[in-house]
Amino acid sequence: MYAKASPFDSIRDLIAKMPRASEESRLAARARQAQLTKPRGSLGRLEDIVAFLAAWQGKPEPTIDRPLVAVFAGNHGVTAKGVSAYPASVTRAMVENFAAGGAAINQICGAYGIGLKVFDLALDIPTRDITEEPAMEPAAAAATFAYGMEAIAGGVDLLCLGEMGIGNTTVAAAIYHGLYGGAPADWVGRGAGVDDSGFLRKIAAVEAAVTRHRAHLADPLELMRRLGGREIAAIAGAILAARIERVPVILDGFVVCAAAAILHALDPTALDHCLAGHVSAEGAHRDVLRRLGKEPLLDLGLRLGEGSGAALAVAIAQAALACHKGMATFAEANVADKIVE
Numbered sequence: 368m369y370a371k372a373s374p375f376d377s378i379r380d381l382i383a384k385m386p387r388a389s390e391e392s393r394l395a396a397r398a399r400q401a402q403l404t405k406p407r408g409s410l411g412r413l414e415d416i417v418a419f420l421a422a423w424q425g426k427p428e429p430t431i432d433r434p435l436v437a438v439f440a441g442n443h444g445v446t447a448k449g450v451s452a453y454p455a456s457v458t459r460a461m462v463e464n465f466a467a468g469g470a471a472i473n474q475i476c477g478a479y480g481i482g483l484k485v486f487d488l489a490l491d492i493p494t495r496d497i498t499e500e501p502a503m504e505p506a507a508a509a510a511t512f513a514y515g516m517e518a519i520a521g522g523v524d525l526l527c528l529g530e531m532g533i534g535n536t537t538v539a540a541a542i543y544h545g546l547y548g549g550a551p552a553d554w555v556g557r558g559a560g561v562d563d564s565g566f567l568r569k570i571a572a573v574e575a576a577v578t579r580h581r582a583h584l585a586d587p588l589e590l591m592r593r594l595g596g597r598e599i600a601a602i603a604g605a606i607l608a609a610r611i612e613r614v615p616v617i618l619d620g621f622v623v624c625a626a627a628a629i630l631h632a633l634d635p636t637a638l639d640h641c642l643a644g645h646v647s648a649e650g651a652h653r654d655v656l657r658r659l660g661k662e663p664l665l666d667l668g669l670r671l672g673e674g675s676g677a678a679l680a681v682a683i684a685q686a687a688l689a690c691h692k693g694m695a696t697f698a699e700a701n702v703a704d705k706i707v708e
């Protein structure tokens with residue numbers, strides 16, 4: 368099918384070789400849960416989270432010693448179509464704000480002891496306007512994907528993905544429309560708060576982009592390089608790198624899930640090592656999560672991005688793990704276990 372060598376071949380090779388979860392570690396975590404001083408299953412999804420972490424880290428006693436939020440920032444040519452309430456210059460300004468510690472994500476990471484790394488992706492050179500041209504050349508898209516794989520360099524045991532890029536809710540909507548069909552308006556929300564006329568321009572841009580590239584959207588990686596942005600490609604790379612190194616991932620909102628959706632379209636098992644941190648208030652996110660087979664941990668009305676919803680979910684995972692590690696067993700506490708007839 369892909370007779371000619373393509374810059375995406377190595378990505379496809381990695382996907383074909385993705386490791387699976389350790390069922391042994393999952394079962395060991397479940398066995399301990401059954402002995403802890405609580406009614407069976409009473410910690411609900413907290414128990415599922417620990418079993419998930421155990422399975423993917425491949426250890427019955429998983430850790431969250433080095434959680435990280437990786438924020439990828441990119442600029443988008445489609446902003447020329449008036450699709451955002453804010454100018455593209457805000458992307459760089461926010462990257463500087465992240466460095467100075469002034470953004471929402473800095474405070475959430477600080478509150479929970481999560482590391483934060485920001486990767487800016489050639490902000491002075493926006494990707495091309497997707498309504499007119501492919502966003503990126505194939506080789507550049509593959510290189511950006513590979514760069515995203517650096518997110519886990521240096522040791523991370525729980526990876527949260529975030530993004531910053533004025534215009535990127537338009538790009539994400541185009542990706543969803545390209546992948547899932549429907550009407551352009553089904554995928555478009557207000558993003559950072561665009562007004563009514565901007566909202567109509569956004570729908571028109573999503574429609575124009577998918578119409579222009581329609582003949583080339585069957586391959587998800589080709590779709591990514593035509594309709595995507597650099598932060599989308601890099602986030603997809605980071606998710607795949609985490610899979611290869613067996614690092615569990617927490618996805619963020621509408622934009623991060625567009626990168627996840629590319630991998631999911633390539634292989635429906637590619638997100639098995641990912642949790643959905645939250646459901647964003649950006650309208651279509653709930654439908655996207657359903658398509659990805661993910662139940663969000665939080666529903667807080669967030670519509671920010673930056674990895675904020677993913678980072679908030681780390682607190683839940685930390686508490687889940689504290690219960691798993693710190694609780695006494697029935698035997699230790701001399702509490703009578705369930706009576707089995």
Ligand SMILES: Cc1cc2ncn([C@H]3O[C@H](COP(=O)(O)O)[C@@H](O)[C@H]3O)c2cc1C
Pocket residue numbers: 450451452453457461530531532533534535536537557558559560561671672673
């Ligand atoms: C000050 C500010 C901080 C942000 N932090 C995240 N976003 C979010 O809003 C942008 C997407 O919305 P749109 O597609 O409507 O431009 C992205 O940068 C996203 O991360 C922000 C947006 C702004 C304005």
Ligand SMILES: O=C(O)c1cccnc1
Pocket residue numbers: 536558559619620621622623647648649652669670671672673
């Ligand atoms: O959910 C998101 O990712 C989101 C929503 C609005 C603006 N930027 C990002």
